[in-house]
Amino acid sequence: MxxxxxxxxxxxxxxxxxxxxxxxxxxxxxxxxxxxxxxxxxxxxxxxxxxxxxxxxxxxxxxxxxxxxxxxxxxxxxxxxxxxxxxxxxxxxxxxxxxxxxxxxxxxxxxxxxxxxxxxxxxxxxxxxxxxxxxxxxxxxxxxxxxxxxxxxxxxxxxxxxxxxxxxxxxxxxxxxxxxxxxIHPKFQEANALDPKLLRKELGLDPDKFTVFVNAGWIGGGNIPRIYRSLVTADLDLQVVFLTGKNARLADEAQALARQARFPVKVLGFSNHMERLMRASDVMVSKLGGLTTFEALATRLPIIADAVTPPMPQEAGTGALLEENNAGLMLRRAEDIVPTLRRLLDTPSRLKAMREAAAALGVPxxxxxxxxxxxxxxxxxx
Known part of the structure; x- marks a missing residue:
C-alpha cells in the first residue's frame, strides 16, 4: 500500500x-x-x-x-x-x-x-x-x-x-x-557509534587533540566570523574545524586567516555530513538554530552559543534551555571565545559534565x- x-x-x-x-x-x-x-x-x-x-x-x-x-x-x-x-x-x-x-x-x-x-x-x-x-x-x-x-x-x-x-x-x-x-535526521543518532578519533583523522587532524567545531551555519554569517577571527589569533592547545556554509567570500577569508593561526584549522564549505563533524568535535561554537542545537544534543555535543548579538526572539528560549541545564554556554562578546575555551581546556571535568547534560537534553x-x-x-x- x-x-x-x-x-x-x-x-x-x-x-x-x-x-x-x-x-x-x-x-x-x-x-x-x-x-x-x-x-x-x-x-x-x-x-x-x-x-x-x-x-x-x-x-x-x-x-x-x-x-x-x-x-x-x-x-x-x-x-x-x-x-x-x-x-x-x-x-x-x-x-x-x-x-x-x-x-x-x-x-x-x-x-x-x-x-x-x-x-x-x-x-x-x-x-x-x-x-x-x-x-x-x-x-x-x-x-x-x-x-x-x-x-x-x-x-x-x-x-x-x-x-x-x-x-x-x-x-x-x-x-x-x-x-x-x-x-533530526536518523544519521545523528547513528553517529554516536562512530569513533571521534577516526573522524578527526579523516579530516586530516590530530586524532587526540581537543577539537572545536565553529559552525557558521547554512547561510555562513551572523557573528560567527567575528568569533572565528578572535579565536585564530589565540595561543591555545587545540584544533578547529570551521564550517563556512554557502558563503564563498567567508571561505576565502577563513582560509587566509587559517594560515596565520598557531594551531591546525580545517576550513570547510557547506556540508551534508554535519553528524560526522559534530561527532568529531569536543565542543561546537554556533548560532542557536533550533535544528542545529538539537542535532548537537543528539550527538552529545556541548554548545558555546553566539549571543554577541542578542539571540533572535525565536532562539532566545533555546539559549536559556542550554544554560539552565548546563549543556551550553552563552558567548556575549566575540573576544570571550578564547578565555571560554581556555577554561574548558583547563577543567576537563566541566566539559564532561556538559557533555552528559547535552546527552540528557537530547531526544535522538x-x-x-x-x-x-x-x-x-x-x-x-x-
Missing part, C-alpha cells in the same frame, strides 16, 4: 529544510506494510517572486545584519503577510497545482508562513478532515512566529513544553499538540516518534 506525503518547507535559514529531510528519511524507514512516497516542496521559493523576495530578505539579514532580524520578526508577527490578498493570489494556484500533481494523503508543514494558506485552501476545497494537515514546529522554546498557529491544523508536533505553552496561548486546543522533540529518537504520529493520521483508504 502506497501513501503520499507532501512536505512543505523553505530555505529561510537551514533548519526548516533539515527538518523536512529528517522527516523524509524517517518516513522511508516506516514498515508495517505501508510505503510512503514523500515529496518535499520549497514553497516560498517556488510560489512567486514576491514570496521568494521575502525569504531572500530574511537570509540577507541573517548573514549580514543579524541585529535587524528581530524587526523582521516583529513585522511578520504584527502584520501577518501570509494572510495578505496579494500573497493569497499567488499561493492558492501554486498549492492547487501541487495538490493536483502529487495527490497527497497527508500534508506536513515545517515553516511558519505556510499554515494559513494551506489550511484555507484545504477548507475551500472541502478537503479539511479528509487530508490531514500536520505542522511540525521547528522553534523549540516559544517566543516564536505567530503564523505557526491556525485553527485548521489537525496536529501540532513541538519539541518542548515551552512551545506547547505558546500554542495554547494562541488558542490551539491542547488535544491537537504533541510534545515529542525536534525532527524524536524523528521516529514523530513519524509514528504522522503515519497514524494517514487515512486507511485513499
Amino acid at each position: 502506497e501513501k503520499k506525503i507532501l512536505i512543505l518547507t523553505s530555505d529561510t535559514g537551514g533548519g526548516h529544510t533539515s527538518a523536512a529531510r529528517a522527516l523524509e528519511a524517517g518516513l522511508t524507514k516506516v514498515a508495517e506494510g505501508v510505503k510512503f512516497l514523500v515529496h518535499t516542496a520549497h514553497a516560498l521559493e517556488e510560489c512567486s517572486a514576491v514570496t521568494r523576495m521575502g525569504g531572500n530578505l530574511y537570509n540577507f539579514l541573517l548573514r549580514s545584519h543579524q541585529k535587524y532580524v528581530k524587526h523582521y520578526h516583529r513585522f511578520i508577527n504584527r502584520y501577518h503577510p501570509e494572510r495578505w490578498v496579494l500573497i493569497e493570489r499567488y499561493a492558492k494556484p501554486y498549492l492547487e497545482r501541487l495538490f493536483e500533481k502529487h495527490c497527497p494523503n497527508l500534508i506536513v508543514s515545517v515553516h511558519p508562513m505556510l499554515q494559513y494558506p494551506i489550511a484555507r485552501l484545504l477548507h475551500d476545497l472541502n478537503l479539511s478532515g479528509k487530508i490531514p494537515f500536520v505542522t511540525v514546529v521547528t522553534d523549540p522554546c516559544g517566543n516564536s512566529w505567530r503564523g505557526w498557529s491556525d485553527d485548521f491544523v489537525d496536529l501540532y508536533i513541538v519539541a518542548h513544553e515551552r512551545a506547547k505553552a505558546e500554542l495554547l496561548e494562541y488558542g490551539v486546543a491542547e488535544d491537537r499538540i504533541r510534545v515529542i522533540g525536534m525532527p 529518537d524524536a524523528t521516529q516518534r514523530i513519524v509514528n504520529e504522522i503515519s497514524a493520521l494517514v487515512p486507511a483508504q485513499s
Whole structure:
C-alpha cells in the first residue's frame, strides 16, 4: 500500500529544510506494510517572486545584519503577510497545482508562513478532515512566529513544553499538540557509534587533540566570523574545524586567516555530513538554530552559543534551555571565545559534565516518534 506525503518547507535559514529531510528519511524507514512516497516542496521559493523576495530578505539579514532580524520578526508577527490578498493570489494556484500533481494523503508543514494558506485552501476545497494537515514546529522554546498557529491544523508536533505553552496561548486546543522533540535526521543518532578519533583523522587532524567545531551555519554569517577571527589569533592547545556554509567570500577569508593561526584549522564549505563533524568535535561554537542545537544534543555535543548579538526572539528560549541545564554556554562578546575555551581546556571535568547534560537534553529518537504520529493520521483508504 502506497501513501503520499507532501512536505512543505523553505530555505529561510537551514533548519526548516533539515527538518523536512529528517522527516523524509524517517518516513522511508516506516514498515508495517505501508510505503510512503514523500515529496518535499520549497514553497516560498517556488510560489512567486514576491514570496521568494521575502525569504531572500530574511537570509540577507541573517548573514549580514543579524541585529535587524528581530524587526523582521516583529513585522511578520504584527502584520501577518501570509494572510495578505496579494500573497493569497499567488499561493492558492501554486498549492492547487501541487495538490493536483502529487495527490497527497497527508500534508506536513515545517515553516511558519505556510499554515494559513494551506489550511484555507484545504477548507475551500472541502478537503479539511479528509487530508490531514500536520505542522511540525521547528522553534523549540516559544517566543516564536505567530503564523505557526491556525485553527485548521489537525496536529501540532513541538519539541518542548515551552512551545506547547505558546500554542495554547494562541488558542490551539491542547488535544491537537504533541510534545515529542525536534525532527533530526536518523544519521545523528547513528553517529554516536562512530569513533571521534577516526573522524578527526579523516579530516586530516590530530586524532587526540581537543577539537572545536565553529559552525557558521547554512547561510555562513551572523557573528560567527567575528568569533572565528578572535579565536585564530589565540595561543591555545587545540584544533578547529570551521564550517563556512554557502558563503564563498567567508571561505576565502577563513582560509587566509587559517594560515596565520598557531594551531591546525580545517576550513570547510557547506556540508551534508554535519553528524560526522559534530561527532568529531569536543565542543561546537554556533548560532542557536533550533535544528542545529538539537542535532548537537543528539550527538552529545556541548554548545558555546553566539549571543554577541542578542539571540533572535525565536532562539532566545533555546539559549536559556542550554544554560539552565548546563549543556551550553552563552558567548556575549566575540573576544570571550578564547578565555571560554581556555577554561574548558583547563577543567576537563566541566566539559564532561556538559557533555552528559547535552546527552540528557537530547531526544535522538524524536524523528521516529514523530513519524509514528504522522503515519497514524494517514487515512486507511485513499
